[in-house]
Amino acid sequence: MALFLALVKLLDLGVAGVLDHCYEENEYGESGGNLMAYLHQETCDTLFLGASRVQNQVDPKIFGPEAYTLAYQQMHILYLTALVDILEQRKKLPKDALIVQIEVEDFLAGHDDRTLSDIHHLRYHYHENDYVRKYIQRQSKLEFLKYTFSSFRHNQRVLSLLSDYWQRKDQAIGIKGYYPLTGHLNKKDSLKDQPLMVEEKNLAPSPLAKSCLQHLQSICQRNQLNLIVFTAPLYKVNKAYREFSTYFASELKHRQIPYLNYNSDSLNPNYPIKYWYDTKHLNEKGAPQFGIQLKKDLKYYFNE
């Protein structure tokens, strides 16, 4: 039995060693590649952080040579906060500003399950990062047992990691993390496919999201970093969304975090349909327009 366990451990360590190497070297894709591409660069001045609505809409070139975009598709506030924690641990936080795109829905308690499940995508950092470990263990008291297998940190992502590593390990997605979308929304879809909406039934705010925001703010304060939050524009929003946005804005104001909501009446650019890829994302024509607008609005905070 002891020999069998030793054999399992040996195999586990061997496989984990190979996969760890691939993970650290690979700069392509969503299985850690985007983060590694960023970590392999020189430290930037300004970092834009978020999900696909940053990856596809925020071109760092517009903001100068020292800006960078780090984004993972479909990730929410907990994931972004953990990512910042990892950057701090690896001493790779930007020098001046951290500009984070946060969805208004992330602040709804009803979305907590989705938010919490994101943390498993950072399971590679389980052993090295306390914040990641804390939230992974929150899901089950016995979760730590799975991590006695060193290779479990690559669970469910082995194929994508290996294919990214072998095929395109040096080809990071886009330029400095920016990857524009080509194509545009057609009228039929704009009517049929409504953008993300806040459910009107349950508008209770999420304590989890609040604690994430607090953690994000404390990291920035500790590192004397400007933290600015924004919400990128959507093609359409409903009444409940607007109402909840007001709460979200007040929460950020209370914490003295500058906030730019491009779905509010004052900031909404009302881009025409030709600028949209779908109801949530701007295309390669709309993204630069949004970049210019964001740059102009950010200047206000930096000048202050």
Add this chain to the structure above:
Amino acid sequence: MLFNSMFFGCFLILVLVGYWTLTQKHRWILLLVASYLFYISWNPAYLTVLIGTTLFNYSCSRWFLNSPNDSRNFYGMLLIIFVNLGALFSFKYLNLFTFESLSPPSWTGMEFSQESGFPIGLSFYTFQSLSYCFDLYRRKVPVEKHLGKFALFVAFFPQLLAGPIERAGKLLPQLNAKTMAFDLSVFGSGVGLFLWGLFKKVVVADNIANYLAPILNSETELSPENWLIAIYLYPFQLYGDFSGYSDMAVGMGRMMGIQLSPNFNRPYFAVSIHDFWRRWHISLTRWFSDYLFTPLALLWRNYGKIGIFLSILITFALSGVWHEASLNFLCWGLLNGCYLIFEQWIKLKWPENTFLRPLRILWIFHLVAFSFLFLITRDFEQSISVMKELPNVDLNAFGDILSLLKSSNLAIGVFLLLLVEIFLYERKAQLFRQQKIWLKGLVYSFLILCIVLFGNDAGSPFIYLRF
């Protein structure tokens, strides 16, 4: 407490350590306590149903079925059937018209929405208790006088929730054995089977479920290409899920030195529908065959083929409804009954040819996969509309979906599953058993690594726990 959870893993290790530390005389106590604790972890309230039916069956079997008086036996048996099926009916079917799946079509204007709870595993332990009573009535097994061991026979945790439905003649003598020595090779094979079951569940079934669930739960209309993919993938999900559960149960039994009956025998390698039903959910098929089909066929033997066909249809219809009280499950059962009747009726004789065999296997797989359409659709109306849509499949779009699946975890799972099944089909299992211990250890280590790397750790429940 799911078999595929860390909590259950710890529970199993504790039980095994306790089991092999205690003497055989006291092991049943540990197993019974563990089984009830396991059941409580699901829903403490329904433990009363489990204990209640156990006490009732124990008492009736001793007072009525153990009597030399035939009429007392007969009425006792009727009472047992009435109470057991009554309990099953009350919890599973009384609210027949309250389940949405069984709601009458919208045009009737009737609407029912009330739902009631269901004691998990009730269908399985009721059938297991009934099989004991039937066998006792037929004098096939002796009466079990030890209440604790009878209770353990009903509630033995590895097979309590979803089978295999064991026969008293097989399980009770093992529970009553005076000695049971630890055998490393039996224990090792139990561990191997448990791991293989876990692999089928978390690598094959759950990865397919990850892909299929958003498609099948989608509120928008699905394209025929997506339905076709679902029809081909679901048989692997269901097989991985249910046979995975069964393998884990049999494996746990072996770890305790108790042999449970295998529930599956590579069903997708069946060469006829009859062959398929000898390989799929074997313990339930045998139950229905022994206690329903055979008596019915004997009763109607004077009607020739009509009697046999009617017995087949009734057996399959009830087997469908046993799974779930819905029109879709009834249709699934009836469709399989029709397949079997058609096969018997035309007495199709395939020439024994090595080259034709794969074709026969493929043909049967397609018939079975098609019947599963009733299990993945929302209701009967949707099943019919999907059948109408299927001929409109666009092969180009189908190719796009397939290329998406190619590099996913489910591809690895299905590939390894088929590889091992083919290996076993070629009767190489014996060859593996004869191998050196280090080679077996290497294979099991590889299996563990596959589970760790490709398994879905979300802890999804087993499909058959619904039934």
